[in-house]
Structures are given as C-alpha cells and as structure tokens.
Amino acid sequence: MPQGKVEPPSPQAGFGAALLNPDLPLPDGVIGPGGKAATKRFAVYRNNVTVSLINALADIFPAVQRLVGEGFFRDMARIYLAEEPPQSALMFEYGAGFAAFLERFKPVDKLPYLPDVARMERAWLDAYHASDAEPLRPESLGAISPENLGETIFTPHPATCIVQSRFAVVSIFSASREQRPLGNIRPLEPEDGLITRPSDAVQVRTLPSGASLFFEGLIAGATLSQAASITLEQHSGFDLPSAISAMLEAGLFSSCTPGQTVSEPVK
Amino acid sequence: MSQKTLIGASALAGAVAMAISGASFLASTDGASAATEKCYGVAMAGKNDCAAGPGTTCAGTSKVDFQGNAWKNVEAGTCVGMDVGEGRMGSLEPLDRDIPA
Numbered sequence: 001m002p003q004g005k006v007e008p009p010s011p012q013a014g015f016g017a018a019l020l021n022p023d024l025p026l027p028d029g030v031i032g033p034g035g036k037a038a039t040k041r042f043a044v045y046r047n048n049v050t051v052s053l054i055n056a057l058a059d060i061f062p063a064v065q066r067l068v069g070e071g072f073f074r075d076m077a078r079i080y081l082a083e084e085p086p087q088s089a090l091m092f093e094y095g096a097g098f099a100a101f102l103e104r105f106k107p108v109d110k111l112p113y114l115p116d117v118a119r120m121e122r123a124w125l126d127a128y129h130a131s132d133a134e135p136l137r138p139e140s141l142g143a144i145s146p147e148n149l150g151e152t153i154f155t156p157h158p159a160t161c162i163v164q165s166r167f168a169v170v171s172i173f174s175a176s177r178e179q180r181p182l183g184n185i186r187p188l189e190p191e192d193g194l195i196t197r198p199s200d201a202v203q204v205r206t207l208p209s210g211a212s213l214f215f216e217g218l219i220a221g222a223t224l225s226q227a228a229s230i231t232l233e234q235h236s237g238f239d240l241p242s243a244i245s246a247m248l249e250a251g252l253f254s255s256c257t258p259g260q261t262v263s264e265p266v267k
Numbered sequence: 268m269s270q271k272t273l274i275g276a277s278a279l280a281g282a283v284a285m286a287i288s289g290a291s292f293l294a295s296t297d298g299a300s301a302a303t304e305k306c307y308g309v310a311m312a313g314k315n316d317c318a319a320g321p322g323t324t325c326a327g328t329s330k331v332d333f334q335g336n337a338w339k340n341v342e343a344g345t346c347v348g349m350d351v352g353e354g355r356m357g358s359l360e361p362l363d364r365d366i367p368a
Contacts (some may be wrong), residue, residue: 006326138287146280200303227275228282240274244286 018042019049020085053081053094053145061121063176064114066187076105092129095122113167113187120173123161124204127197130159135198135251138144143245144258148223151259154218159197160252162212162219166190170206199250205250210235211243215252223259304344308364309357310339335362 011028018024022043032038043149054077058065065073068092079103080101086094099118108114144152163169170193172186192212194205207215209229231238274282275331310316315329315337329337333351341357349357355364 053366141283142287144283146276149279149283151278225274225279228279232274240279240282241285246284248286 016085019046022046023047038135040267047054049201050078051255053086054078056091056094057081057098059083060125061098061118062200063121063173064098066116066176066179067111067114067117067172067182070105070146076107079105080195098122109253113165113169113172116163116165116167117173117176119163119165120195120204122167123163123193124202125193127161127195127202130197133157133159133254135196135260136248136253136255137247137254141248141256144256148258148260152224153221153257153259154224155257156219157196157251159195159202160219161195162207162215163193163195164212165192169193170204172205194229194246196248196250196252203250205246207246208239208242211246213238213240214238214243215247218247218253279337296367303340304346304359305338305342306341306349306357307338307360308333308335308355308362309341309346309351310334310337311350314339316340331365333365335366 014025015030018027026037026039026042030038030042032041032165038115054074057077057080058070059074061073080098084097084101087096088094095118099122102115102118116219118149126215134155141152166188168185168187168189168191170191172182172187173184173193174180175182192207194207194212194215196203196205213234214231217230218224228240254255305316309331310329312329312332312334315334316339333355335358338361346357346359351357
C-alpha cells in the first residue's frame with residue numbers, strides 16, 4: 001500500500017542510480033564551488049544515503065537484526081538495498097520485499113524462519129501506520145438477530161494482518177524484540193500470528209488452530225456461517241466462541257453488515 | 268448457496284452470545300482507546316513519543332525539556348493535571364511554549 005510512490009523524471013533517475021551504485025560515474029551537473037566535478041562530495045552523499053537506508057531497515061526489522069547479528073545484518077541490508085531501493089518517498093514503507101529477499105538470500109538459508117519473522121515485523125509497522133478506525137463493538141454483533149447472523153459479513157480493520165507460518169514465528173518475533181532468551185523456543189512448531197491495532201498500540205497474538213482459516217475467510221468476505229463451516233470441516237476441534245471473542249478483543253474488524261432476512265438466491 | 272453448512276443458526280447465535288459474554292475482553296474494548304492520551308508539553312528532551320514510529324526520525328527528537336509541540340503517551344485522565352514546574356501544565360493540544368529556536 002505505498003502511498004508516497006514517486007516517479008522521478010529521468011535526470012533524477014540517473015542521479016538515483018548513481019547514488020546506490022558506486023560503479024556508475026558521477027551524475028552530470030554535480031560540481032563543486034569551483035566548477036570542478038565534485039567526486040568526493042558525491043561519495044560522502046552516497047555513503048550517507050546508504051547508511052541511512054541500512055539504519056531504516058535496522059529500525060524496521062530489529063528482530064531479524066538480533067537473530068543474525070548487527071554486523072551481518074548491515075552487510076546483508078547493503079546487498080538488499082542495491083537490489084531493491086525504496087519505491088516510496090516514505091521511509092517507513094521501505095522493506096516490503098525484504099522477506100522475499102531473505103527467502104532467496106543463500107547465506108541465511110540455515111534460518112528458514114527468518115522470512116516469516118521479517119513478515120511479522122513489516123506487518124507490525126504497516127499496522128502502526130494504518131488508518132485509525134474504531135474496532136467492531138461487541139454490542140453491534142450482539143444486536144444482530146439469530147436468523148441474520150449466518151449471512152453477516154465483516155469489514156476488516158485497516159491494521160489487521162495475519163502471518164501464517166510453518167515456524168514458531170510469533171515466539172521468535174516476540175522474544176527477539178523483547179530481548180528475551182531464544183533458547184527454549186522450538187522453531188519448528190507452527191504458529192500463526194495476528195497483528196492488530198485496536199487503538200494506538202499494535203497488538204500481536206498467536207492464533208489457535210483453525211482460527212487463522214476462520215479469520216482469513218471473514219477477511220476475504222465470507223459470511224460468518226461460511227467461514228465457520230469451512231473451518232469446522234478442516235479443524236474438528238475449532239473453538240468458535242473463543243475465536244469470536246478473540247476477534248472482538250483484538251479488533252480484527254471495524255464493522256459488520258447483517259444478512260438480509262428476505263432470502264435471495266446468492267449467486 | 269451450495270455451501271455445506273455444518274453449523275446451524277441457533278448454534279451460531281449461541282457461539283456469538285458466549286463470545287460476547289466472555290468478560291475477558293469487555294474491559295479492553297472500551298478501555299483500550301481510553302487507556303492513554305497524548306499529552307503535550309510534558310516530555311523530557313529526546314523522550315517524546317511519536318505516531319510515526321520506527322523508520323522515521325520523529326520519536327525522541329524533541330530538543331528541550333517539556334517542549335510544547337512534542338507529546339508523550341500518558342495514562343488517560345492524567346495529562347492536564349501534570350505540573351512540570353514554573354506554572355507549566357500538560358495539555359491535550361499542542362502548546363506554543365518551550366519551542367526550540
């Protein structure tokens with residue numbers, strides 16, 4: 001959802017390319033006070049840009065940095081930013097492709113959970129910057145008559161994101177961010193993370209079995225009855241009341257639309 | 268609709284009722300937004316909060332103590348009662364005082 005995407009005219013594009021690639025020549029028109037080519041000055045600027053972008057990635061992905069170590073992270077970030085410079089003028093939107101980069105970056109393939117940790121961190125910051133919206137009030141859902149409940153659909157809150165993982169991504173993310181020991185985490189136990197922001201503070205939860213399927217269904221526009229049925233079909237132990245409780249508590253949705261009593265053929 | 272329905276209307280209504288009666292979250296839904304408020308003019312230099320968050324350079328950028336246009340999250344209801352000395356109080360709106368040159 002980049003909002004600050006810029007389309008620079010071509011002299012700017014040339015300038016930008018030379019900034020991130022030291023092998024390219026000094027851009028035209030970059031001169032010192034005496035009219036001579038400002039090679040050293042441009043090198044200083046080039047360095048500042050690169051260091052700033054590495055710092056931004058370190059701020060956006062602190063858990064990834066802790067998992068690989070600061071020195072490694074900074075070297076890796078330098079490679080990433082050459083491959084994928086910011087597409088948005090808003091620095092806090094940088095790194096949307098960082099998780100995908102980690103998937104293909106060979107030196108970290110011993111840490112298979114790393115891309116999902118990066119997804120959690122990116123989702124955390126997206127949630128932080130998402131539009132403010134009041135979460136769905138429990139009374140609004142409670143006020144819907146039983147015959148209209150099944151066809152009720154939900155509008156996702158702008159901050160809501162689910163990260164499904166084959167790894168213990170929430171435990172690793174939380175322990176890394178809170179500087180807690182990682183030794184007692186079993187990374188191969190799958191966890192699905194739920195990220196929401198019901199007020200000013202981002203909240204992170206681990207979803208119980210089946211809940212992510214249920215919530216993803218509702219987010220995609222399925223009715224309450226459809227989402228519940230599909231989930232119960234695949235997870236016989238799915239606890240529907242707890243899931244509804246959790247979705248209200250976490251603020252997954254901002255509103256809901258009751259089904260119509262008059263039964264019309266759907267599709 | 269050809270979708271096989273494993274859960275009837277009454278069961279669904281029961282689940283929703285049970286979910287809503289769960290007392291665990293009732294406090295937090297109403298309380299969440301009211302738990303803190305943005306309070307201007309009370310943060311020490313460099314200790315202000317910022318809605319922009321990491322990856323930006325806003326949080327921790329206030330230059331002077333109690334800078335009037337920098338805010339900090341404080342417990343709801345406590346802001347306007349905060350006295351930072353010399354008659355200066357916290358405010359829910361940005362202030363003109365203590366702005367660095």
